[in-house]
Amino acid sequence: MAHEHSHDGHDHAEVDEEHWAEYLAEFEKAGEICKKAKEKMLTVAKPGVKLIDLAEGIEAHILELGGKPAFPVNLSANNRAAHYTPAADDATVISEKDLLKIDFGVHLDGCIVDNSVTVDFSGENGKLVEAAKEALANALGMMKAGVNTADVGKVIEETVKKRGFKPIENLCGHSIMPWQLHAGVEVPNVGNHGGVPLEEGMVYAVEPFVSTGEGRVKDDPDFCEIYSLSEPKSVRLPASRKVLDLVIEEYQTLPFARRWLQEVPMLSMALSDLQRQGVLHGYNLLREAPGTLISQAETSVIIEEDGVKVLV
Numbered sequence: 001m002a003h004e005h006s007h008d009g010h011d012h013a014e015v016d017e018e019h020w021a022e023y024l025a026e027f028e029k030a031g032e033i034c035k036k037a038k039e040k041m042l043t044v045a046k047p048g049v050k051l052i053d054l055a056e057g058i059e060a061h062i063l064e065l066g067g068k069p070a071f072p073v074n075l076s077a078n079n080r081a082a083h084y085t086p087a088a089d090d091a092t093v094i095s096e097k098d099l100l101k102i103d104f105g106v107h108l109d110g111c112i113v114d115n116s117v118t119v120d121f122s123g124e125n126g127k128l129v130e131a132a133k134e135a136l137a138n139a140l141g142m143m144k145a146g147v148n149t150a151d152v153g154k155v156i157e158e159t160v161k162k163r164g165f166k167p168i169e170n171l172c173g174h175s176i177m178p179w180q181l182h183a184g185v186e187v188p189n190v191g192n193h194g195g196v197p198l199e200e201g202m203v204y205a206v207e208p209f210v211s212t213g214e215g216r217v218k219d220d221p222d223f224c225e226i227y228s229l230s231e232p233k234s235v236r237l238p239a240s241r242k243v244l245d246l247v248i249e250e251y252q253t254l255p256f257a258r259r260w261l262q263e264v265p266m267l268s269m270a271l272s273d274l275q276r277q278g279v280l281h282g283y284n285l286l287r288e289a290p291g292t293l294i295s296q297a298e299t300s301v302i303i304e305e306d307g308v309k310v311l312v
Helices: 017-044 051-064 126-142 149-162 238-250 267-276
Strands: 074-077 080-082 099-108 111-120 171-176 186-188 203-206 209-211 218-229 280-287 294-296 299-304 307-310
Touching: 017 051, 017 099, 017 111, 017 299, 051 074, 051 099, 074 280, 080 099, 080 209, 080 294, 099 294, 111 126, 111 171, 111 203, 111 294, 126 149, 126 203, 126 209, 126 294, 126 299, 149 186, 186 203, 218 238, 218 267, 238 267, 267 280
Parallel strands: none
Antiparallel strands: 074 080, 074 099, 080 280, 099 111, 111 299, 171 186, 171 203, 203 299, 209 294, 218 280, 299 307
């Protein structure tokens, strides 16, 4: 799931070195589940299918395979870049003209893999889809322990621009730690960025976004269906307490969908209250101007001494 570029530091979450080999084995197992879910998903995503059915179908399939969704399935079409997960009553169906980014993740005990594919239902946007895939392949081809993240961004940017498109500069990949989807290190999609060296044995999601527009996304203040726990604290309203307890128990720090909690009474009020108090973080839809098209390609990798191990 896309991470908005921020200007704060690159504090890497603490590594539990004693258990790290066990964690990496779990990351790899999550990757195997993710691959199977991806195969199934590509047979199901078709024009006429409701977005809510596709999202819930992928999430259910992940559970059937023995994993858990690491975050709500993102189904961002056309000028939408990220963070569109359908609401429970969303009636939108996939159109024959849609360029749909399907971004989902799997976790096992908090060990997360993150991936996405772009499906071009019209068949008219092959160059845009290929640009994201090629940028991802070129990035993975140069990544290894010690390579600077800024140099990865530079390769992505050069690949995309050579194809006549723009990388989205304020979205980036990210380091991943157990229970932390965005664990402090950014993998940028452009080169003008003071990077840090990639660390051997660490997990990163790499996700070039390629745009026919200006290459910057904006928040849509009117659309937010995804949240995550930001800072647990005691809250007064019973509805807010109920939501907070549920989130801590079920999702911990991982993103969740409003529709996953739809049985909870007074849910909208509780979510607003928890967001206002800084307990929850809301992920607004990120988009470019209408008429723009955006493609995305993403996988997760473990950094090795002389390359990467691709997990999905």
